[in-house]
Amino acid sequence: MSAHTSAWQRTARTPLVSRLPPLSHALAVPFPFALPRGLAPRRAAALPRGLARARKATLSRGLARARGRVLLRVFAARTADTSPAPAKEQRPPPPSHPVKGPRGPRIVKIPTAPLLVALLAVLAATMMVAVSIGAVTIPVADVWQIVWHHLTGSGSAADPALDQIVWNFRTPRVVLAALVGAGLAVSGVVLQAVVANPLADPYVLGVSSGASLGAVMVITMAGGALGGLGVSAAAFAGAMIAVALVFVLGQTRGRVAPTRLVLSGVAVGYLFLAGTSYLQLQATPTELRSVMFWMLGSVAGAKWNQLGLVSTVVIGSTLFLALFGRQLNALLAGDESATALGVDVHRLRAVLLVLSSLLTGTVIAVAGGIGFVGLMIPHLVRLAVGADHRRLLPLAAVVGSIYLVVVDLLSRTVNRPNELPLGILTALFGAPFFLWLLRRNRSLDAG
Amino acid sequence: MKLTVDGLHVVLDHQPILRDVSLEAQQGDIVGLIGPNGSGKSTLLRAVYRSLRPARGVVRVAGDDVWKLPARAAARRTAAVLQDSAGTAVGLCVKEIVALGRTPHHGLLGRDGADDHRAVEEALDACGARTLEDRDFASLSGGERQRVLLARALAQRPKLLVLDELTNHLDIRARFELLDLIRGTGTTTLAVLHDLDLAARLCDHLVVLNEGTVAAAGPVLDVLTTEVLREVFGVQAVAERHADGVIRITYGANPLAIGRATEPLTSAVPRSAPAPATPPAPTTPAPTTPAAPSTVPPAVPHPAPSVAAVASASAAASPSASPPSSAEPPTPPPTEHEAPALG
Numbered sequence: 001m002s003a004h005t006s007a008w009q010r011t012a013r014t015p016l017v018s019r020l021p022p023l024s025h026a027l028a029v030p031f032p033f034a035l036p037r038g039l040a041p042r043r044a045a046a047l048p049r050g051l052a053r054a055r056k057a058t059l060s061r062g063l064a065r066a067r068g069r070v071l072l073r074v075f076a077a078r079t080a081d082t083s084p085a086p087a088k089e090q091r092p093p094p095p096s097h098p099v100k101g102p103r104g105p106r107i108v109k110i111p112t113a114p115l116l117v118a119l120l121a122v123l124a125a126t127m128m129v130a131v132s133i134g135a136v137t138i139p140v141a142d143v144w145q146i147v148w149h150h151l152t153g154s155g156s157a158a159d160p161a162l163d164q165i166v167w168n169f170r171t172p173r174v175v176l177a178a179l180v181g182a183g184l185a186v187s188g189v190v191l192q193a194v195v196a197n198p199l200a201d202p203y204v205l206g207v208s209s210g211a212s213l214g215a216v217m218v219i220t221m222a223g224g225a226l227g228g229l230g231v232s233a234a235a236f237a238g239a240m241i242a243v244a245l246v247f248v249l250g251q252t253r254g255r256v257a258p259t260r261l262v263l264s265g266v267a268v269g270y271l272f273l274a275g276t277s278y279l280q281l282q283a284t285p286t287e288l289r290s291v292m293f294w295m296l297g298s299v300a301g302a303k304w305n306q307l308g309l310v311s312t313v314v315i316g317s318t319l320f321l322a323l324f325g326r327q328l329n330a331l332l333a334g335d336e337s338a339t340a341l342g343v344d345v346h347r348l349r350a351v352l353l354v355l356s357s358l359l360t361g362t363v364i365a366v367a368g369g370i371g372f373v374g375l376m377i378p379h380l381v382r383l384a385v386g387a388d389h390r391r392l393l394p395l396a397a398v399v400g401s402i403y404l405v406v407v408d409l410l411s412r413t414v415n416r417p418n419e420l421p422l423g424i425l426t427a428l429f430g431a432p433f434f435l436w437l438l439r440r441n442r443s444l445d446a447g
Numbered sequence: 448m449k450l451t452v453d454g455l456h457v458v459l460d461h462q463p464i465l466r467d468v469s470l471e472a473q474q475g476d477i478v479g480l481i482g483p484n485g486s487g488k489s490t491l492l493r494a495v496y497r498s499l500r501p502a503r504g505v506v507r508v509a510g511d512d513v514w515k516l517p518a519r520a521a522a523r524r525t526a527a528v529l530q531d532s533a534g535t536a537v538g539l540c541v542k543e544i545v546a547l548g549r550t551p552h553h554g555l556l557g558r559d560g561a562d563d564h565r566a567v568e569e570a571l572d573a574c575g576a577r578t579l580e581d582r583d584f585a586s587l588s589g590g591e592r593q594r595v596l597l598a599r600a601l602a603q604r605p606k607l608l609v610l611d612e613l614t615n616h617l618d619i620r621a622r623f624e625l626l627d628l629i630r631g632t633g634t635t636t637l638a639v640l641h642d643l644d645l646a647a648r649l650c651d652h653l654v655v656l657n658e659g660t661v662a663a664a665g666p667v668l669d670v671l672t673t674e675v676l677r678e679v680f681g682v683q684a685v686a687e688r689h690a691d692g693v694i695r696i697t698y699g700a701n702p703l704a705i706g707r708a709t710e711p712l713t714s715a716v717p718r719s720a721p722a723p724a725t726p727p728a729p730t731t732p733a734p735t736t737p738a739a740p741s742t743v744p745p746a747v748p749h750p751a752p753s754v755a756a757v758a759s760a761s762a763a764a765s766p767s768a769s770p771p772s773s774a775e776p777p778t779p780p781p782t783e784h785e786a787p788a789l790g
Contacts, residue, residue, distance in 0.1 A: 332537045340497070386543070
């Protein structure tokens with residue numbers, strides 16, 4: 001290989017946008033770019049100054065690499081070439097402290113507001129489609145008309161049967177799915193930051209096992225045992241008892257240590273699971289079936305009258321938690337560093353844990369133990385937009401909504417006329433995704 | 448601005464960690480905090496950056512008692528670069544990491560303004576990290592990370608910089624680059640350093656902590672005496688200003704053999720040497736001193752000749768020819784060094 005070629009390869013190995021998913025590379029680059037190698041050096045001369053400098057610096061160290069890899073990097077370099085971003089990188093570094101040219105993954109930013117608006121539009125569209133599909137398929141236009149009529153009181157009333165299906169059955173269900181998805185995603189984001197553990201999800205503090213025990217008690221003991229509490233109320237109470245227990249065990253002198261908290265959550269979870277399992281053994285097959293269904297989660301029973309409370313809790317706590325974006329970011333730097341940044345780490349933890357537990361408890365009370373959403377959506381969104389919580393929280397909420405609306409749609413269409421519990425489908429998609437995530441996440445290699 | 452630590456007592460789990468520690472740093476001074484592992488250096492820093500409340504005593508930054516200020520107000524005065532951030536691998540880009548430095552300047556509802564952007568960009572420029580601004584922090588090398596974390600601290604626009612082992616695990620060039628950056632900030636700095644050579648180069652003053660008390664404090668050469676190096680750090684070494692104006696530390700051929708070495712080691716290198724110290728005693732990073740002086744076995748069965756060889760270079764200049772006094776090392780004259788009871 002000639003010196004030119006290897007120099008070009010070195011230049012091309014300067015990856016500017018390697019964090020972009022492969023698809024966007026393909027979109028951003030005209031395809032017939034696999035030039036004959038002899039042409040390459042001329043191309044290199046047209047690169048921006050910053051890159052040319054990097055090339056010069058690495059000229060002598062050039063080593064031939066596998067050709068496939070070279071082409072991939074060429075895409076990366078070209079993408080940067082056509083974008084306006086490099087203007088800043090050409091600024092010469094301060095002379096006394098030379099820093100090598102850019103290399104390694106870069107995070108590409110789309111401004112938050114437009115992204116949020118676009119995702120909200122996607123959510124609205126998904127919800128319309130989800131309402132229109134079912135045992136009776138109703139055109140989206142009709143759905144829109146009915147919803148519009150109910151929301152504004154204007155327009156003509158539709159066929160009462162259709163109106164009944166759309167407004168009284170499907171819309172509350174889809175809205176609840178969206179709220180539950182948002183709540184779980186937000187809670188997952190917050191808990192992952194607060195306990196500094198990428199495996200944390202909304203149930204890490206024993207919420208789900210507590211809620212399960214409450215729900216199972218009501219289902220198997222015919223309600224009377226808990227003074228006539230409904231399943232939702234009992235689940236909420238169970239969740240709060242479990243979380244309170246975890247807090248008490250996980251703190252020392254009012255301070256919450258993340259590791260102790262997580263381990264306490266696991267232990268309390270097992271404790272409640274023992275009770276749940278025992279009750280399940282005593283249950284009749286019918287009861288057992290409804291227990292299973294509850295534990296795997298469903299939004300099938302959604303009613304308008306329960307949405308008021310749920311939407312208040314979910315939207316309210318999401319907005320409130322979003323205020324803590326900056327503090328959550330500081331927490332990523334480590335407890336001591338966050339303290340030095342003026343964050344009262346212990347109080348922040350306590351506030352966030354209480355809020356996210358309330359949020360999770362509310363969601364699980366109305367929808368059962370839907371797994372994986374709260375683990376996977378935060379990771380997915382973090383990979384896509386980075387870990388700045390001021391972006392991450394609202395975007396994760398909307399993406400979680402979209403995901404759960406879609407999953408709910410699938411749960412009632414893939415096996416018609418039967419419905420599948422949501423937990424089965426979220427895990428069916430969630431588990432392979434999560435494994436893929438574990439495989440590709442370089443930061444996990446070290447640990 | 449001035450930093451004053453006065454009569455600081457810190458207790459952790461009923462154990463006194465710091466006892467009556469006082470120190471001072473004038474505006475623009477770089478004060479190095481040195482001492483063996485477990486001597487209370489990081490604890491002192493924690494009391495300064497308002498993480499661990501002292502049982503008694505005050506910490507004043509620019510005149511204000513930081514423990515009487517609200518946390519955010521204190522963090523606008525004092526910025527810290529600590530070791531817990533170095534491993535951050537969380538999908539924040541460099542600019543976002545540096546922007547964390549603006550945290551104490553905002554409440555819950557605060558939004559970034561022009562002033563924040565300017566502070567971040569100035570900090571990036573000051574640390575030569577502008578070219579890194581879009582990079583994922585997790586992808587940076589160790590030296591680049593510390594540079595970025597220093598930029599984060601500068602973005603706080605602090606009056607006092609607190610640095611905990613900033614140069615740990617870095618290659619030698621990165622260390623010197625960081626020293627340059629720190630000196631270039633012009634900010635009053637309190638820095639914990641393990642590498643005594645770097646400490647001697649960087650700092651205007653040194654404070655030696657040993658077992659929770661100040662064992663010595665003052666200008667570098669006044670502090671890094673052979674006695675202090677022996678009693679506190681447990682090594683046989685000498686610090687001296689070379690002809691090029693740089694203070695270097697020369698370790699004995701067998702730096703651990705202090706039980707035998709009753710005479711202080713002086714010059715192993717001719718004072719006129721223009722170049723850095725040469726082979727016999729390369730300026731290695733300070734060894735992590737394994738034990739407090741009292742626990743160093745007094746009679747290490749090392750071959751005496753090696754010690755003698757080094758010591759002989761010191762000619763007759765040392766009057767302190769005490770006999771190899773069994774378990775306790777000789778008490779150092781200048782300081783209130785306590786015979787420690789436990790490690």
